[in-house]
Amino acid sequence: MASSTTSTSCEACKCVDGNMGKEEKRKYELIGYDELPEWLKDNEFIHGYYRCEWPMKETILSIFSIHNETLNVWSHLVGFLLFLCLTIFTAMVIPMDGSNKSGSIATWGDLVDMANVTVALRHDALAACLLLPPSAAAAGLSEDGQQIWPPNTSSSSLFHHRHAIQIQDHRLQDIGGTTAVDPVTRWPLFAYLAGAMVCLLTSSACHLLLCHSEHAAYLTLRLDYAGIAALIAASFYPLSYYTFLCHPSTQRLYMASITFLGAAAATASLLPAFQAPRLRPLRAALFSAMGASGVVPIAHKLVIYGATAPGAVASARFEALMGACYGVGVVVYAARVPERWAPGRFDLVGHSHQLFHLFVVAGAYAHYLAGLEYLKWRDFDKCY
Known part of the structure; x- marks a missing residue:
């Protein structure tokens, strides 16, 4: 604009x-x-x-109220609330240290099911949002012991992963007899979750407030573009950090590169001319190129680990899904379809920006699932 x-x-x-x-x-x-x-x-x-x-x-x-920005506001506001719940869930359920305060050994086993069975994720995420303890979430119980959904006993893989955890804990027992699992650091995943929430919240605020005045549009649009840059840059952190954990020089190179590109994109978004409608294709191309650069570390990951680390392949599948969602969303945004085909018919529901928002939330969620695969992989396959 x-x-x-x-x-x-x-x-x-x-x-x-x-x-x-x-x-x-x-x-x-x-x-x-x-x-x-x-x-x-x-x-x-x-x-x-x-x-x-x-x-x-x-x-x-x-x-x-109802206007042509209503669904733009709510699609990303609901997305922000979803990622807030996922952040709470991640902090509550994913093991952060060697202690097992909940008394449950079903930590990564539950995460495997969660990452592959949608209904299990909904149950566990709901439990986290309701601030239920992880043990109650796994059993499907409320804090007073009432059954609120069927317990998660869905697959035999849960047993095998729980058994693997027990074996790993046994191998890592210290002299005092207490377990001492040493998980990899979690900050790259939380950095990604923070970037996603910043992007979704600034986008929602922009669509709500930009009509107030020309100055409000000037400020909120720049925040919106900066939020997009933050999401893309933060998406690279789990990929770069966990993939190249055993190659610190390469790890630092990728992380420094995406940080620089993110800062450059955020700076460019502050230029007044950047918001011009005629530059819509340029905006789409800039952020697309920034996101597409993720193909390089993903390909590098598969070359190094593709034949030896199932976690590398599993995370790459979710990253491919993320890329497909973002790619389709950008094409829809730049082409302005379907409203281009029937002007005026999609003013309230179904225009390109609303569809773009849905693809962004779907892609961001797919990348969260990739982050879970990285944690599962690196918690049990570290560099010493």
């Missing part, structure tokens, strides 16, 4: 009541594309249901 030195102001409100000695009540109405000032024109194929220069209070409250 371009800033314009000759921008016009839209008729934002309409008086519906006389003052009668009191302050006039005003009703803020939705307008059409042709009535928008230049700085708010972005997609000519969306014809109506625009908010324009509403006061901040009404702008914020419009999160509960």
